[in-house]
Amino acid sequence: MPSEAPARCAACAARNRALCAGLADRELAALHAIGRRRVLSAGQVLTWAGDPAIVCGNLVSGLLKVARQEADGRTQIVGLLFPGDFAGDPFDTRATDTIAALTEADLCIYPREALARTLEQHPAAERLLLRRTLATLTAARRALPMLAHARAEARVAAFLLDMAYRAEVSGDRPFVLPLSRGAMAEALGLAIETVSRHITGFRDDGLIALSGLRGIRLLDRVALARRSG
Template identity: 70%
Template structure:
């Protein structure tokens, strides 16, 4: 995945030595803003949310993390944001101090991690314009397009939703009924096809993108 792909045997061995797998159930936090920044992680499966508390006390989701994304920050003492699981998540977790030391001994791993961290930050920044869309339909359409891209939809636009309707609603700041109503409307309009609990196919990505604005 993000941190391990393309590394030599020595660097992989060093990372495996300090890493451990952890399953984070949906709804649980990996860490809270202000907590000591003791760990970093590579997200293997599932979706995490990055949340920030605003000055008025509101909690705002400012980014989503997908498989392959790097979780956390190096060289900081305290977590800047709260990171929680929107779905059951599988992570490879590294003690931050040990990871920093390992990267210092393996320049190739350090360069790869820098690239992946910058990519993760860039992806997270896409989230704020999505939430700025006033209409619920635009938010849901934008999230569907984003998930299709990040979840590697096939050539015909098929992919499995990584989030439940409830988790989508939480991510978008909407009611679950609103998300379900939008999905049903998109299917009736021929924009998407729904199969089973999580199967989705984007039938008309261009029109869906127009709805997203």
């Protein structure tokens, strides 16, 4: 039987990694009925911490950062969201963190209250959202020490390894970094000069190879992992 999924869902590159993964066409149609596409430009905010939680969304392409205000007034990036990740909490009436675009980001946006009602009517979707949320939290916890406490070299090395993992690239196959060095610096809490210096150092030490503006190959993952701490 041919798929009856909405055309945008059927063509979505992140469908197999997102909330929608494994949903029947009927459940996809229910989500599609309350959703809409939204494209954020780099730097644009999806939700502000402390504001009423109005929307949630599946990230289809691009990267988002999750930031939290510390007690001393500093803003700390506490996580990154990648295609397939879910942004926001449909069951929380107030946003805990600020979520903003690091690059241009394409999302499927759902009104929070409508999504909560839809999930109650479709338990399979609710279970998938829970699994996706737990996976995103696990990834954020893994990245948090790197983002907050590690030496600059360790942050950059860990970030490159995570980018390869997210891109599902094995061995030394080439891939394209999804963000500029300026965006990397912002995500890692470093100066762009620091990021560039360590990437050049990894290249000079034979750990990576670079091509063009963002092309990269990880030539020695073991050594890079040692640099990541």
